[in-house]
Amino acid sequence: DQQVKQNSPSLSVQEGRISILNCDYTNSMFDYFLWYKKYPAEGPTFLISISSIKDKNEDGRFTVFLNKSAKHLSLHIVPSQPGDSAVYFCAATPGNYGQNFVFGPGTRLSVLP
Amino acid sequence: DGGITQSPKYLFRKEGQNVTLSCEQNLNHDAMYWYRQDPGQGLRLIYYSQIVNDFQKGDIAEGYSVSREKKESFPLTVTSAQKNPTAFYLCASSTSQGADSPLHFGNGTRLTVT
Numbered sequence A: 001d002q003q004v005k006q007n008s009p010s011l012s013v014q015e016g017r018i019s020i021l022n023c024d025y026t027n028s029m030f031d032y033f034l035w036y037k038k039y040p041a042e043g044p045t046f047l048i049s050i051s052s053i054k055d056k057n058e059d060g061r062f063t064v065f066l067n068k069s070a071k072h073l074s075l076h077i078v079p080s081q082p083g084d085s086a087v088y089f090c091a092a093t094p095g096n097y098g099q100n101f102v103f104g105p106g107t108r109l110s111v112l113p
Numbered sequence B: 001d002g003g004i005t006q007s008p009k010y011l012f013r014k015e016g017q018n019v020t021l022s023c024e025q026n027l028n029h030d031a032m033y034w035y036r037q038d039p040g041q042g043l044r045l046i047y048y049s050q051i052v053n054d055f056q057k058g059d060i061a062e063g064y065s066v067s068r069e070k071k072e073s074f075p076l077t078v079t080s081a082q083k084n085p086t087a088f089y090l091c092a093s094s095t096s097q098g099a100d101s102p103l104h105f106g107n108g109t110r111l112t113v114t
Helices: none
Strands: A010-014 A019-025 A032-038 A045-051 A056-059 A062-067 A072-077 A086-093 A107-112 B004-007 B010-013 B019-025 B031-037 B044-051 B054-057 B064-066 B076-078 B087-094 B109-113
Touching: A010 A019, A019 A032, A019 A086, A019 A107, A032 A062, A045 A056, A045 A062, A045 A072, A072 A086, B004 B087, B010 B019, B019 B031, B019 B087, B019 B109, B044 B064, B076 B087
Parallel strands: A010 A107, B010 B109
Antiparallel strands: A019 A072, A032 A045, A032 A086, A056 A062, A062 A072, A086 A107, B004 B019, B019 B076, B031 B044, B031 B087, B044 B054, B064 B076, B087 B109
16 A cells, blocks of 8 residues: 555646646655655656645745645646656655655656747 | 766666675765665665664565675665566665655666566
8 A cells, every 4th residue: 555645647737837746645654755856767866855844845946835634745846847857756754764765656747848 | 976876777687596786875874775666656665774784674675685884885686586676776875864864866777687
């Protein structure tokens, strides 16, 4: 049973518009959440994170929103650029020494020029 | 430049053979990890090590073995006991200072066993 779910395997967005990637989790012990971006034939790179004591974290064009009661988080990319085309993984951890990162299956984002 | 080096990028083996995947980091990170990625699935943890000479099984450790003799190195051996070894393998490291220490990944090794 997947503890971290990304129900949209793929998403296409026009350049300049907003991309919204969603992630749901089932384990109420998770209290730290991260987004990673992965290009083909490369390892994932860390994008942005959020602690459960917050409901929003921003870094430039990227904003992550957390709704703990719904066990849902989302990544907003505004404005979307063609270079954002990649697979995005949501990950969660119970907040100990980080070894228990649980990853979702990923969403492939395509930003169309 | 600091980073994680995985080699080789592609690896082909015959069924029944053990194979070792290399992972080296010069980030001075204490913790290192091995993940496996299969199509349509998230990354699944095979083994992790928080300190030299110590390591713990992850969610899918069966058929794999690791060693951590040096801080910089965390090789993964895929044994013949691993029932479905063909996959993309990712090594990662972190400072192990807490959950807010994100993982740094290498570029992966794609293993094909026939």
